[in-house]
Amino acid sequence: MVRTRYAPSPTGYMHIGNLRTALYEYLIAKRYGGIFILRIEDTDRNREVYGAVEKIRQTLRTAGLAYDEGPDAGGEFGPYVQSERVEIYMRHAQELVDKGKAYYCFCDKKRLESLDDGLGNSKYDRRCLNLSKEEVKRNLDDGIPWVIRQLIPEGDTAFVDQVYGEITISNSELDDQILIKSDGMPTYNFANVVDDHLMLITHVVRGNEYLSSTPKYNLLYDAFGWQIPTYIHLPLILNEKGEKLSKRRGDASFEDLLEAGFLPEAIVNCIALLGWSPSDNQEIFSLEELSRSFDLKGLSKSPSTFDVTKLTWMNGEYFRRMDPEKFYELSLGSLKESVKLKSVDLKKVAELVQPRINFIHEIPALVDFIDALPEYDASLYTHKKMKTNSQNSLESLKKALQALESLDCWDEQSLHARIFKLIEELGIKNGQMLWPIRTALSGKPSSPCGATELCALLGRDLSLKRLRLGIEKLISCSD
RNA sequence: GGCCUGUUGGUCAAGUGGUUAAGACACGGCCCUCUCACGGCUGUAACAGGGGUUCGAAUCCCCUACAGGUCACCA
Numbered sequence: 001m002v003r004t005r006y007a008p009s010p011t012g013y014m015h016i017g018n019l020r021t022a023l024y025e026y027l028i029a030k031r032y033g034g035i036f037i038l039r040i041e042d043t044d045r046n047r048e049v050y051g052a053v054e055k056i057r058q059t060l061r062t063a064g065l066a067y068d069e070g071p072d073a074g075g076e077f078g079p080y081v082q083s084e085r086v087e088i089y090m091r092h093a094q095e096l097v098d099k100g101k102a103y104y105c106f107c108d109k110k111r112l113e114s115l116d117d118g119l120g121n122s123k124y125d126r127r128c129l130n131l132s133k134e135e136v137k138r139n140l141d142d143g144i145p146w147v148i149r150q151l152i153p154e155g156d157t158a159f160v161d162q163v164y165g166e167i168t169i170s171n172s173e174l175d176d177q178i179l180i181k182s183d184g185m186p187t188y189n190f191a192n193v194v195d196d197h198l199m200l201i202t203h204v205v206r207g208n209e210y211l212s213s214t215p216k217y218n219l220l221y222d223a224f225g226w227q228i229p230t231y232i233h234l235p236l237i238l239n240e241k242g243e244k245l246s247k248r249r250g251d252a253s254f255e256d257l258l259e260a261g262f263l264p265e266a267i268v269n270c271i272a273l274l275g276w277s278p279s280d281n282q283e284i285f286s287l288e289e290l291s292r293s294f295d296l297k298g299l300s301k302s303p304s305t306f307d308v309t310k311l312t313w314m315n316g317e318y319f320r321r322m323d324p325e326k327f328y329e330l331s332l333g334s335l336k337e338s339v340k341l342k343s344v345d346l347k348k349v350a351e352l353v354q355p356r357i358n359f360i361h362e363i364p365a366l367v368d369f370i371d372a373l374p375e376y377d378a379s380l381y382t383h384k385k386m387k388t389n390s391q392n393s394l395e396s397l398k399k400a401l402q403a404l405e406s407l408d409c410w411d412e413q414s415l416h417a418r419i420f421k422l423i424e425e426l427g428i429k430n431g432q433m434l435w436p437i438r439t440a441l442s443g444k445p446s447s448p449c450g451a452t453e454l455c456a457l458l459g460r461d462l463s464l465k466r467l468r469l470g471i472e473k474l475i476s477c478s479d
Numbered sequence: 480g481g482c483c484u485g486u487u488g489g490u491c492a493a494g495u496g497g498u499u500a501a502g503a504c505a506c507g508g509c510c511c512u513c514u515c516a517c518g519g520c521u522g523u524a525a526c527a528g529g530g531g532u533u534c535g536a537a538u539c540c541c542c543u544a545c546a547g548g549u550c551a552c553c554a
Contacts, residue, residue, distance in 0.1 A: 009554045044553055109552080122551080147552060164484070173482055173550075181552040188554045212483045212549045235485080236547070244547070270491095273503090277492055281502050300492080303547065307490045310504045320517075356516045366515090386514080416513090434513040442514085450513030 002034025004203050006060075006067070007192065009041045010052035013253040014059045016306055017207065017237040017245040020271040024234060025205045026065045027272075030291035034202070038070030039195060040081045043185045059254045062264050064287045069199075077199040082191050089186035092194050092224070093148045093179045101223040102179055103129050104136050105149045124149065124176045148180040150190075150220065157215035162232045163299045164208070169215045177216055189213065193220045201229055208233040209244075232296065235275050236303045245306070252306065261359035266315040274304045284317060316358035327354050331363055338364040341371055343459045352448040352457075369442045370458065373466055376443040378477040381470075386431030393436035394474040399426060400437055401467045404455070412456040419452055440470030 004025040008018060029036040038060065042048055053071070060067065069075025079085055096102035105128040116122040129151065131139075140146065152175070158168040179190040186194070196204060211233050221228045236244050245251040257267050269285050276298045278285075285293065319327060328350040335346045335353075349370070353363055368374070381393035388396075403422050407414060423433045437451035441458060443466075455463045 007554090011554075041554065047553065112552090145552095167483070169483070175550075178552050183552075185552085187552070192554085207548090208484070209548050210554095233484090238547080240490095242546075273491065275491095279493095281493080283503060302485050302487095304492090305490060307504075310491065313504055316517095353516095355518095383514085419513090430513065438514055444514090446515035448515070450515095452513065454513095 001200075002029055002032040002202050003037065003200050004029040004034065004205055005037040005039050005196070005199065005201050006065075007039045007041050007195075008056055009044065009047065009188075010049060010056065011044075011047045012049050012052055012247040013055055013255055015245045015247055015251050015253050016257070016267070016271050016274075017251075019059065019063060019254050019267075020237060020274060021205060021207060021234060022060060022065055023063070023268060023272060024232075024276070024294075025203075026067075027291050027294040028203055028205060028232070028296075029068075031294045035068045036065070037075065037077075037199060037201070038067040038073070038080060039199070040071055041188060041191065042081060042083045043181075043188060043191055045083075045183070045185070055255075062258070063254065063268050064264065082186070082195065085191070085195070086184060086186070088198070089191055089194055090180060090184070093186070093190065096150065096179070096223055097148060099223070100151070102148050102150045104131065104140070104146050105176075105178075106131075106139050106144050106146050108145070122175075126176060129176075145182045147178045147182050149176040149178050150216075150223065152176050152216075152219060157218055159214055159218055159228070159231060161211070161214070162230060162296050163235075163301055164211065164233055167211065167214070169212065171215070171219070173212075174216055174219070189216055190220065193217050196229060197221070197224070197226045203230045203232055205232045205234065208235055232299070235300055237271075237274055238303050238305045240305065240307075242305065252308075257311070261361050262311060262315050263318050266311065266318045269318075270311045270314050271306075274306060275300050284314070284321070312358050319357060320355050322354070324351060324354065331360055334360050334363045335367070338367050339370050341462075343462070344370055344457060348457060349448075352453075356448055366448050369444050369447065373469065374443040376439075378473050380439050380443075380445060381436055381474065383431070383435050386435040387429055388432055388435045390474050390477060392428070392432055393439070394471065396426075396428070396433045396436045397440055397467055397471045397474065400433065401464065401471065404460075404467070405464060410456070410460045412453060415455045416452040419455075436470065437467070441466050 006022040006025050008014070014022075026036045028034070038057075040053055057072065067073055069077065069080065071080045093102060097104065105124070107124075107127060112122065112124070115125060152171050154171055156168050156170050158166060160166050177189055178187050180186055214231060214233075218228055239245055239251050254267065258264065265286065268287060272285060272290055273283070276294070277300070278293050278298055279295065282293070322330075328347055331350050331353065332346065335349055339346060339349060349367055353366055356366060357363060378390055382389045399422060400419065403418055404415070407418050419433060419437070423430055426433070434451040438447060438454060441451070441454040441463060447454060449457065458466070
C-alpha cells in the first residue's frame with residue numbers, strides 16, 4: 001500500500017512550489033490506489049503563524065487534494081500534529097541514546113558559535129560524546145540545558161533517489177545533528193523520520209533542497225533498524241528572477257492566484273506540468289486524469305520557472321471548455337454588475353463572452369457598451385479592410401434604418417435575413433453594411449458579436465435609436 | 480569555501496548513440512470570419528563552452544563556466 005504525506009510547517013501561506021509538492025504526493029498516492037496524508041510539522045514554536053494551518057487545509061480543499069488522514073480527517077496513525085507527539089520523539093531519542101547511537105550534549109550556544117569557521121561550517125566537536133553516565137546524570141539533575149545529538153558514524157552514505165538516481169555523500173560532511181532541542185521539541189529532521197516510519201510512509205516526496213541532507217535521514221533509519229522509504233526529490237520551481245520560491249519574498253501564493261482570477265483547476269493543471277510531463281503531449285488535465293496518468297518517469301531533474309503567461313492561457317482554455325451553464329453561473333455576478341438593462345438576455349451575453357476571456361474580470365470591458373453607448377469618434381466608421389468611410393457608412397445606416405424600421409420580427413434570424421437581403425439589393429460588400437451597423441450599435445472598434453447579433457441582443461428600440469444616433473453623428477461630421 | 484544537483488528556443492518541455500532536434504505558451508504572418516476572440520495553417524527561435532570515447536554524440540566520460548541547493552537548538 002502506497003502512503004504519501006504532505007508535511008508542511010504552519011509558517012504562512014502556500015506558494016505554488018508547496019502546492020506542487022502536495023499535488024505530486026497526492027497524485028502518487030492516487031495513482032497506486034494509496035493513501036495521502038496531511039501532517040502538520042509545528043515543532044518550531046517561534047515561527048508558527050496563527051491561522052496557517054487553516055490556510056493550508058483551505059488550499060488543499062480548494063485545489064481538490066483531499067487527504068485521507070490528517071488532523072481533521074482522522075486516521076489510525078495520529079495525532080497528525082507533531083506538537084502533540086513530543087513524548088513519542090523523546091522516547092525514540094532515548095532509545096538511540098540507550099543504543100549508543102545518540103548522546104546528551106550540554107554545550108551552550110556560545111561555545112557552539114566559537115566552533116563556526118565563518119564559511120557556514122560549524123561542525124560540532126563531540127565534546128560531550130564521552131561524558132560518563134554519571135556526569136550526564138549529574139548535569140541533568142543540576143538542570144543544565146541539554147540536547148540530544150545523533151552520533152554520525154564514519155564512512156559514506158549512499159541512497160537511490162527515484163528522480164536523481166544514486167547519490168553518495170561522505171559522512172564527514174555531516175554534523176552530529178540535534179535530535180531533541182533544548183525546549184524538548186524534536187528537530188524537523190528527527191520528527192520527520194520518526195513520523196514517516198510510524199505512519200508507514202512508503203514514498204517520501206519533497207523538494208530537492210533535501211537532497212544533500214537525505215543521508216542524515218538514512219543514518220537515522222539505520223540507527224533504528226528501520227526500512228528506508230522510497231525517495232522522490234522534486235526539482236525546484238523558480239520565480240521570474242530565477243530564485244527559489246519563498247514565502248518571505250512574497251512569491252505567488254495559491255490564494256494570490258485565485259484572487260487574481262485564476263481557476264483552481266487551471267492552477268493545479270499548470271503546476272502539474274512544472275517538473276513533470278506526460279508520455280504523450282496532453283496539456284489539459286483534470287485532477288482525475290492526472291492521477292491516472294501520473295508517472296515517476298515523467299519527472300524532471302532541472303528546475304523550472306513559473307510563468308504566469310502560460311497559466312493565463314490555460315485559464316482561458318478552462319473557460320472555453322467549461323459547460324456553458326457553469327460558465328453562466330460563474331459570470332453572472334459580473335454580468336449583472338455590468339449590464340443593468342433588463343431587456344438584455346444575460347445568458348446570451350455569457351455565451352458571447354465565454355470564448356473571449358481569460359478572466360472573469362475581463363467581462364465588464366467587453367460588454368460595457370450595452371448599457372451605455374460610449375463616446376466614439378466618427379472616424380471609427382472608416383475601416384480600410386471593410387472598405388468603409390463616413391460617406392458610404394452614412395448611406396448604409398440610412399438604408400438599414402429604413403429596412404429595419406419596417407421589420408416585423410426582431411429575432412436574429414429575421415434580422416440576418418433582412419440585412420443580407422439589403423446588402424444584395426444595394427450590391428455592396430458585406431462589410432460596407434455590417435461594419436457601420438456594428439459600429440453604430442457598439443460605439444467600439446470591437447465587440448463580442450457582429451452586427452446582426454448586436455441588433456438582436458440590444459432589441460428593437462435601442463438598436464434603432466443607436467442607428468439614428470450614428471446617422472446624426474455622420475451627418476454632423478460631414479458638415 | 481566544502482559537499483550535492485542542475486544547464487535543449489524568451490518560458491514549459493520531448494528526447495536516453497544515427498531525428499530535417501517534437502509539442503505547448505508567447506511573438507510575427509496567412510486563412511476563416513458579420514468587428515474582436517475562438518479555430519486552422521505557417522514563420523522566427525534551442526542542445527552553456529572546451530576536450531575526449533565512437534564510423535557517428537543533445538544523448539557516454541572528463542574539465543571549465545554559470546545557476547540553484549545545502550552546510551541551524553528552521554522546516
